Amino acid sequence: MSVDASPSTVSQPAxxxxxxxxxxxxxxxxxxxxxxxxxxxxxxxxxxxxxxARTMPGRRLHxxxxxxxxxxxxxxxxxxxxxxxxxxxxALRSDGIFTGLRMPAQIxxxxxxxxxxxxxxxxxxxxxxxxxPRHRDAEQRFGRSLLSGHFFERxxxxxxxxxxxxxxxLMNVAKHYLGASARLITTRVWWSFPTKNATEADRxxxxxxxxxxxxxxxxxxxxxxxxxxxxxxxxxxxFVKGSxxxxxxxHQYTLMVGHPADEVLDYxxxxxxxxxxxxAGSGFVEDPFGFHMGTVPVTRxxxxxxxxxxxxxxxxxxFHGEPVIKR
Ligand SMILES: O=C(O)CCC(=O)C(=O)O
Numbered sequence: 001m002s003v004d005a006s007p008s009t010v011s012q013p014a015x016x017x018x019x020x021x022x023x024x025x026x027x028x029x030x031x032x033x034x035x036x037x038x039x040x041x042x043x044x045x046x047x048x049x050x051x052x053a054r055t056m057p058g059r060r061l062h063x064x065x066x067x068x069x070x071x072x073x074x075x076x077x078x079x080x081x082x083x084x085x086x087x088x089x090x091a092l093r094s095d096g097i098f099t100g101l102r103m104p105a106q107i108x109x110x111x112x113x114x115x116x117x118x119x120x121x122x123x124x125x126x127x128x129x130x131x132x133p134r135h136r137d138a139e140q141r142f143g144r145s146l147l148s149g150h151f152f153e154r155x156x157x158x159x160x161x162x163x164x165x166x167x168x169x170l171m172n173v174a175k176h177y178l179g180a181s182a183r184l185i186t187t188r189v190w191w192s193f194p195t196k197n198a199t200e201a202d203r204x205x206x207x208x209x210x211x212x213x214x215x216x217x218x219x220x221x222x223x224x225x226x227x228x229x230x231x232x233x234x235x236x237x238x239f240v241k242g243s244x245x246x247x248x249x250x251h252q253y254t255l256m257v258g259h260p261a262d263e264v265l266d267y268x269x270x271x272x273x274x275x276x277x278x279x280a281g282s283g284f285v286e287d288p289f290g291f292h293m294g295t296v297p298v299t300r301x302x303x304x305x306x307x308x309x310x311x312x313x314x315x316x317x318x319f320h321g322e323p324v325i326k327r
Contacts, residue, residue, distance in 0.1 A: 031201040035323040039216075042315055049312070053218045055252045059289070062218045066311065069175040069182070078169035079104055085169060088285065089176035092221070096244030096290035097274060101283035103164060103225060108281035110160035111189065111227050115303050118157065120149030120191060123202050124323050132191050132301065139195065147198040147296065148206040149191040152320040155305075161189060165307050170223055173285060174309035178219050185217065186308030188321040189227075192235050194297040204258070205323060208296050211240065212258035214288035216318055217310030224276070225283035225305040232277060233299030237284075237292065240264060241272040244290035264291050 039046045052058030080101055091098040115132060122128030123146060130138030132149055139146050155161050165187045174182035192206060203209050214220060230236050248267050251259055265273060276284055
C-alpha cells in the first residue's frame with residue numbers, strides 16, 4: 001500500500017533541520033542551568049540583569065544611568081606601550097572590538113611555561129587533572145575526550161598573568177568604555193585542544209563553535225590574549241563586528257544566548273566576522289555582548305588568557321571561569 005506523502009504527514013528536510021537545531025539549542029541551554037542557578041544563589045540581583053540586559057532598551061537605560069569616567073590624572077605607563085585608552089574605547093564603541101595589543105615576549109613566555117608545567121582541569125571538571133603536554137595520555141587515562149583545560153584560581157600563580165591583570169591600560173580602557181564603575185571581574189587562562197568526539201555539552205561549556213553573547217553583567221569588556229601562535233587550525237576566536245550595539249528582536253526576547261551562524265551572519269554580514277589569528281602574545285579587547293565564539297582546534301592546542309571587566313560585584317565562580325564552585 002502506498003502512503004500519500006503530503007507535506008502535512010511527512011517531515012521535509014527543512015523541518016528536520018529545525019527540529020535538530022531546537023534540540024541542540026535546548027541541550028546547550030540545559031548544560032548551563034546549574035551555572036545560572038549558582039549565579040542566582042550567589043547574587044539575586046543577577047536575575048533582573050539576566051532577563052533585561054539582553055534587550056536593547058534595558059541595556060541603553062542602564063548605560064544612560066551610569067556614571068561617566070572623568071580621568072583625574074595622567075595614565076600610568078603600560079606594558080602595551082603608549083596606547084590611548086580613549087581611542088581604544090572609541091573603536092570599541094563603533095566596532096565592538098579593538099585588535100593590535102601585543103604583550104612583551106618574556107611575559108608571554110612565562111605564562112606559556114606556567115601553562116605547560118601546571119596541571120589544568122579538563123572540561124571544567126576538577127577530577128580530570130592533567131598537564132597539557134600529556135593531553136593524549138590523559139584522554140586515554142580518563143577514557144573521554146578532553147576539549148578544554150582550565151587553570152581556575154591557579155592562573156594567578158603565574159607572575160605574567162598577575163602583571164597583565166594589573167596593567168593600568170586595561171582598567172583605563174575599561175573605565176573609558178564602561179564608565180567610572182568599571183571593575184575587574186574575571187582572570188582566566190585555559191587550553192583548548194584538538195580532540196575527537198567532544199560532546200555538545202563540552203563544546204557549549206567551553207563556548208566553542210557557536211556564536212553567542214555573554215550575559216554575566218549589564219555591561220562588560222573582555223581582553224583576550226593568544227598565548228601560542230594561533231592560525232586557522234588552532235581554534236581562533238571569532239567576533240562579529242558591530243553586533244554589540246544592534247540586535248535582532250528575535251535575539252533579544254529569548255532566553256538563548258547562542259544562535260546559529262547563518263542567522264547571525266545573515267543579519268550582520270559575513271564580512272563583519274573577524275577571525276582573531278595572530279602570533280603568541282597578540283591580543284584584542286571586545287564587548288562580549290557582540291556575537292563571538294571560540295572554535296575547536298584541529299591541528300594544535302590553543303592557550304588563551306582573558307581579563308574581564310564589568311560594572312557589578314564580581315561573582316566568585318565567574319572570576320576564574322568555573323561553571324559551579326562545589327568546594
Ligand atoms: O575560547 C574562546 O575564544 C571563546 C571564549 C568565549 O566565548 C567567552 O569567554 O565568552
